[in-house]
Amino acid sequence: MTTNRTVQTAADAALWLAVHRGWHVLPLNYGTKRPLGGCVGCRADNKPDHTPQTCPCLARGDGALCHAVWAATTDPEVIRRWAQRWHTSVWAVHLGVSGLLAVDLDTRPDPPPHQPLNGLPWPADEPPPADGLDTYATLAALSGGTVGTDTFTTDTPSGGLHLLYEAEALRWKGSHGKPRPGDDTVRTGLGWQIDIKAYGGYVVLPGSTSKAGLYRRSSTTTTPRPLDPWLADALTRTGHDRTAAPDARPAAPVPVLDAQTGPARYAASALRSACAELAEMEPDTGRNRKLFRSTTRLAGMALAGWIDRTTVETALAEAARHAGLPAAEIRYVLASGFGRPLAVPDIRSAA
Template identity: 85%
Template sequence: MTTNRTVQTAADAALWLAVHRGWHVLPLNYGTKTPLRGCADCRAENTDHTPQTCPCLARGDGALCHGVWAATTDASVISRWAQRWHTSVWAVHLGASGLLAVDLDTRPGPPPRHPLNGLPWPADEPPPVDGLDTYATLAALSGGTVGDTFTTDTPSGGLHLVHEAEPGRWKGSHGKVRDGDDTVRTGLGWQIDIKAYGGYVVLPGSTSKAGLYRRSSTTTTPLWRPDWLADALARTGHDRTATPAKATSAPAPVATGGRSGPRRYAVGALRSACTELAVMEPNSGRNRKLFRSTTRLAGMVAAGWIDRTEVETALAAAAGHAGLPAGEIRYALTSGFNRPLPVPDIRSAA
């Protein structure tokens, strides 16, 4: 059980943020940190009954229907919820409030070999300890900083960084690796979760079974999301408004090989990479394939086996045919040429 003072503190924080910041807030279940269910007629299983068509939500009288979509800025509704539910856990609905949250975890366990989605980890950096390390390195690689925005310390030692952002633009994600994999292929990076459109985060002042959520920032005003973060989100497929059209034309042909063995080998490697990349589907590792192909061919460019423009043109055409956005293609090519691999020993094949 939580104390009355803890319950009151959580509700007070939610009410203050609703009134002074215009945040849409709602109470959560103390044990599960999930939205409370106050209306038996509104169930997620009924797909014909959406938040947009729900008459209970349309009344605006505090019916707790459809999870986070019941969140409100109405002070009288919030006060009535606080009196009725007596919960010590409150949250903000990010999408309705024009917010985006970066949730940095500190779960124990070794990091994957490739902690960043679509980017190589710096060779001179030690592996990340947790999501805080991963995010700080991502910011540095992107030419930005984390900044002092509205921040909550979570009971597990993690952080919620809350930013103002374009309403409805960003998707949520989880930065994790699949069992048996060594590469983060979703989200931004290892132990970095993005919460936005339909997501929520627990507010400071709340107390769950895990412990107390505390505001650790010097400000109660969230910063506008930094440009470097928007670029990273767009690069990794978080932009709900992006509609990259898959190219209908075939990728540009690769030039034929020359007389020398190294030239023939390099052209063959480029043709093979482009053939595989051009037919890859979304969420199949297209970014990683483009980056790895570029690092391999960059070494051949450095050795004089093939021309850089020829490589970039062919790989960009193949990646565009696979549906990768132009920004992601440029980023992967630049990163790959900054990490050239040694050329193979082809004497036996010459």
């Protein structure tokens, strides 16, 4: 059970930020940290065109808690009425409409994946990250920037951080940084244990107390700084910009090899060709068979010493993932292909 003082502190913080910063705030459930309420009419209405933008309850502006975060408000009278009605010690800010973006850095005790960054190789001389704070610091360094704590920052009960930045309203998508089941590479979001919250997202405000504990403001400032250029670039590169024109398909991965001898050059060319063809294949066009045939051919070259087996496995797996094959299927096909290596061709006659 939270104390009245804790309840009052959380509501006061939300009210101050709404009045002085223009942030759209709302109360959350103490146990679940989810938005409260939702009017009966909206819950029963189930019409596809019944959106927050067309909801009559929200249009009234009198504090109806409909459509989750879209009920958030800057109206001090509504906020005071919510505080008196709900007596919750957990309040949040709706980021997208408030012109904010939050970088949520987690500290879960999970083992890191082999490649913790989306679209960037982890530096060979860096130890694996311990948590999202490590991942984010490395991403900043690789991007030519710094993390910086001179922005509105909240310490979470789990030991993580919420970094709030000023951003163009409703421009950025949210994401979760974690590998897919069976994969060892992060391919969504920015990186491992880095969550981005923006468009329809929210974060708990400092002064709040949930079942997990107290959220404390750790920054000396209550003003979020503008989004760092390096972070905006990283968000754009990883598909977070809602205003960017969608690409038909990301560029296919191309293995980079340093081949000196004739056989090595032949094998490198064969690998590049196989990866380029496989990466562009669509579903139901024989991707599995292509991967198997390419693996058996290159397995023979690896057995002959023309190319390194790990290089072949890594490049073919990346091309297969680009084509949309599941990680477990890729592993099985690669193992099968290396179990049946083909004899190397006579490249003297080919020359």
